Amino acid sequence: xxxxxxxxxxxxxxxxxxxxxxxxxxxxxxxxxxxxxxxxxxxxxxxxxxxxxxxxxxxxxxxxxxxxxxxxxxxxxxxxxxxxxxxxxxxxxxxxxxxxxxxxxxxxxxxxxxxxxxxxxxxxxxxxxxxxxxxxxxxxxxxxxxxxxxxxxxxxxxxxxxxxxxxxxxxxxxxxxxxxxxxxxxxxxxxxxxxxxxxxxxxxxxxxxxxxxxxxxxxxxxxxxxxxxxxxxxxxxxxxxxxxxxxxxxxxxxxxxxxxxxxxxxxxxxxxxxxxxxxxxxxxxxxxxxxxxxxxxxxxxxxxxxxxxxxxxxxxxxxx
Numbered sequence: 001x002x003x004x005x006x007x008x009x010x011x012x013x014x015x016x017x018x019x020x021x022x023x024x025x026x027x028x029x030x031x032x033x034x035x036x037x038x039x040x041x042x043x044x045x046x047x048x049x050x051x052x053x054x055x056x057x058x059x060x061x062x063x064x065x066x067x068x069x070x071x072x073x074x075x076x077x078x079x080x081x082x083x084x085x086x087x088x089x090x091x092x093x094x095x096x097x098x099x100x101x102x103x104x105x106x107x108x109x110x111x112x113x114x115x116x117x118x119x120x121x122x123x124x125x126x127x128x129x130x131x132x133x134x135x136x137x138x139x140x141x142x143x144x145x146x147x148x149x150x151x152x153x154x155x156x157x158x159x160x161x162x163x164x165x166x167x168x169x170x171x172x173x174x175x176x177x178x179x180x181x182x183x184x185x186x187x188x189x190x191x192x193x194x195x196x197x198x199x200x201x202x203x204x205x206x207x208x209x210x211x212x213x214x215x216x217x218x219x220x221x222x223x224x225x226x227x228x229x230x231x232x233x234x235x236x237x238x239x240x241x242x243x244x245x246x247x248x249x250x251x252x253x254x255x256x257x258x259x260x261x262x263x264x265x266x267x268x269x270x271x272x273x274x275x276x277x278x279x280x281x282x283x284x285x286x287x288x289x290x291x292x293x294x295x296x297x298x299x300x301x302x303x304x305x306x307x308x309x310x311x312x313x314x315x316x317x318x319x320x
Contacts, residue, residue, distance in 0.1 A: 002280040003287075006205040006212065006253060009181045011146050012093030012119035014066045016183060017211030017253040019281075021274050021293060024267060025095070026056050026260030027070040027217075029082055033259070039074060042081035050089050056263045057090060063271035064294045069094040070123065070256060076106025083107070087116060095121035095148065101135040112142040124148040124185065125173050127165060132173060139177035147179040151200060152187040162186055162200040163207055171208075183254065184212045191219040191243055198250040205251060212251065216243040217258025241269040248273040275299055282306060 008018025016023050028049065029036060035052070037043040053069065060067035069086060071094055073079035079096055086094050096111070098104040104122070111120045122144055129135055149170040151162035166184065174182055186200035194216060201212035220227075220240045227236040240262060247255050248270045257266045271294040278295040279302075282288055288306060289295055296303050 001284070002249075002277060003284045004202065004205050004251060007209050009146070009183065009211050011068070011121055011181065013091060014068055014093050016213075017205075019289075020253070021065055022248045022252065022270055023066045023068055023213070023254035024060070024263075024270060025068040025070050025254060025256045026052075026263055027072060027097070027256065027258055028052065028260050030072045030259065033072075039078060042073075042078040044082075046085065049085065052260045052263075053086070053090050053092070056260055056267075057092065059263050059267035063267045064292050064297050065267050065271050065274070067267075068092055068121070068254075069260070070097045071095065072097045073107065074098065074103065076103045076110065079103065079107035080110050083110060083114075083116070087114070087119075091119075093119045093121065095123040097123045101129055101131050105135060105138045108139060108142055108144055112144060117143065117145050120144065120146060121183065122147045122179070124150045125170055125177070126150040127152055127154075127169060136173050136177045139179075142178075144177075144179060146181045146183070147174050147177070148183045148185055149174060150185045150187055151204070157196065159186075159196055159200040159203045163203050166204070166208065182210050184208075184210050185256070186212055186214045186252075188214040188216055188218050188247075190222060191216075191239075194219055194243060194246065195250075198247060198252065201253075202251040205253075211253040213254035213256070214247060214252055215256035215258070216240075216247045217256060217262070219243060221258055237265050241265055245269055245273045249277055271298070279306075 005019045006017035009016045014023055035045040035048045056067050069092055071082045096107045125147055151166050153161035153165040184204045186197040188194050188197035197214045204210050204212040220243050224236055227239050244255055244257055244266055275295040278289050
């Protein structure tokens with residue numbers, strides 16, 4: 001069950017799926033982000049933005065968790081400013097996260113012009129597109145490689161409904177647009193409904209063999225103010241970490257973890273979940289991950305005991 005794998009997809013220097021560690025995607029330039037000075041002009045605090053990117057990179061290196069950026073913009077011109085900045089200060093892959101088709105296509109056109117296709121994820125082909133024919137037609141001219149499909153099925157919000165939407169609507173659009181690599185966002189909308197998304201990710205991997213993920217932050221952001229009012233900042237951090245931990249355990253190859261400021265608690269939490277997940281996979285398959293995996297990096301003594309076999313593990317059990 002836990003050893004279920006999709007095919008592997010590479011974007012820039014990061015592998016998604018195929019049994020690789022969970023990719024953690026931090027969002028920048030979102031509405032209300034304190035680094036923004038003028039969204040209309042694309043002006044922002046460059047020093048603070050670079051600091052946040054560097055911090056995510058440091059946490060990625062320290063934990064062994066692969067990382068990516070998600071860049072929010074509302075216009076093509078704004079997106080260009082952020083793309084230039086990100087391409088200058090980091091080699092991480094990045095997504096352009098834009099709600100409507102015209103500015104999304106404008107940003108995609110710029111990606112093609114400057115030759116960043118290998119590092120870029122088009123976010124996204126979505127069922128709520130007002131003019132999908134225009135979007136697909138324009139994208140087909142650009143030769144982009146990587147796309148995120150949002151499996152949000154309002155008519156059938158079950159896990160099966162997500163796969164149905166992919167098969168009937170979104171995958172044909174991605175093929176017509178010329179994308180080579182497909183990631184699937186199984187559309188998490190609230191904390192209690194998260195299991196439907198997680199089960200959707202399992203179905204996507206079982207039936208389509210595509211890397212699947214979601215955004216637990218969509219749910220935790222909705223309750224952030226109430227959680228902090230009830231339990232303080234540590235209470236929210238606990239809820240946020242728990243939601244993402246379950247997402248990493250239950251069949252998701254990547255997580256959009258929300259504001260990049262959350263990286264200091266998300267990366268250690270998900271690194272340890274990946275370590276535990278690797279033990280579950282070992283129990284199912286007898287296979288252990290590579291040396292850079294969080295299990296091997298942080299728990300080498302335990303890994304050595306696993307290699308010795310069950311008799312050694314029995315000696316590690318606490319007395320009853």
